Amino acid sequence: DAGVTQSPTHLIKTRGQHVTLRCSPISGHKSVSWYQQVLGQGPQFIFQYYEKEERGRGNFPDRFSARQFPNYSSELNVNALLLGDSALYLCASSLDGGYSNQPQHFGDGTRLSIL
Amino acid sequence: AQSVTQLGSHVSVSEGALVLLRCNYSSSVPPYLFWYVQYPNQGLQLLLKYTSAATLVKGINGFEAEFKKSETSFHLTKPSAHMSDAAEYFCAVSHSPGGSYIPTFGRGTSLIVHP
Numbered sequence: 001d002a003g004v005t006q007s008p009t010h011l012i013k014t015r016g017q018h019v020t021l022r023c024s025p026i027s028g029h030k031s032v033s034w035y036q037q038v039l040g041q042g043p044q045f046i047f048q049y050y051e052k053e054e055r056g057r058g059n060f061p062d063r064f065s066a067r068q069f070p071n072y073s074s075e076l077n078v079n080a081l082l083l084g085d086s087a088l089y090l091c092a093s094s095l096d097g098g099y100s101n102q103p104q105h106f107g108d109g110t111r112l113s114i115l
Numbered sequence: 116a117q118s119v120t121q122l123g124s125h126v127s128v129s130e131g132a133l134v135l136l137r138c139n140y141s142s143s144v145p146p147y148l149f150w151y152v153q154y155p156n157q158g159l160q161l162l163l164k165y166t167s168a169a170t171l172v173k174g175i176n177g178f179e180a181e182f183k184k185s186e187t188s189f190h191l192t193k194p195s196a197h198m199s200d201a202a203e204y205f206c207a208v209s210h211s212p213g214g215s216y217i218p219t220f221g222r223g224t225s226l227i228v229h230p
Binding site for chain 1: 119149151156157158159160161164205207217218219220221222223
């Protein structure tokens with residue numbers, strides 16, 4: 001079975017631009033979470049979606065937004081990119097959005113570099 | 116509020132030696148605790164999780180962790196290190212504010228294994 005897939009794997013943007021990152025969860029998983037991992041640090045929670053509704057939001061500015069589609073795939077959008085947005089963006093899926101604290105399954109991430 | 120402290124950003128051991136990676140947590144309610152491993156250019160893979168069923172938790176690849184409430188610790192151990200264990204290890208704690216479990220990750224510990 002396919003795991004969590006993210007696209008693209010690498011992306012280079014310039015300051016002020018907009019970016020869209022995509023994630024397909026494991027088949028049957030209804031929850032998707034997004035994390036930002038800056039080099040040398042642990043993942044920081046950005047969003048969690050379950051059944052197309054936002055279930056949680058981390059401490060990130062409004063430039064960050066996300067949505068989940070009927071097929072449970074998800075997009076993370078970041079507007080007005082800053083140099084500090086350079087990071088590995090990880091997507092994770094789980095069965096039920098955390099109600100039973102099922103572990104999350106992570107994709108390999110999208111490496112975003114801002115010039 | 117919940118938080119995780121991983122003592123030591125780098126741990127170096129010889130192949131065959133004991134591995135001990137330290138994790139202390141802070142949580143206002145009984146926590147769920149996880150250890151994840153991250154290999155270069157990959158996402159996070161779950162090693163093991165504690166969900167209050169047993170204080171000694173066995174995971175994949177020979178790793179185990181012991182939950183000690185009195186010490187608020189969840190240290191990860193492996194009796195004999197292998198070269199393939201070299202990776203970044205993350206401890207995470209989660210609970211359920213408002214019904215959805217969202218993990219908080221530590222900064223990570225890089226395990227270096229010498230031949």
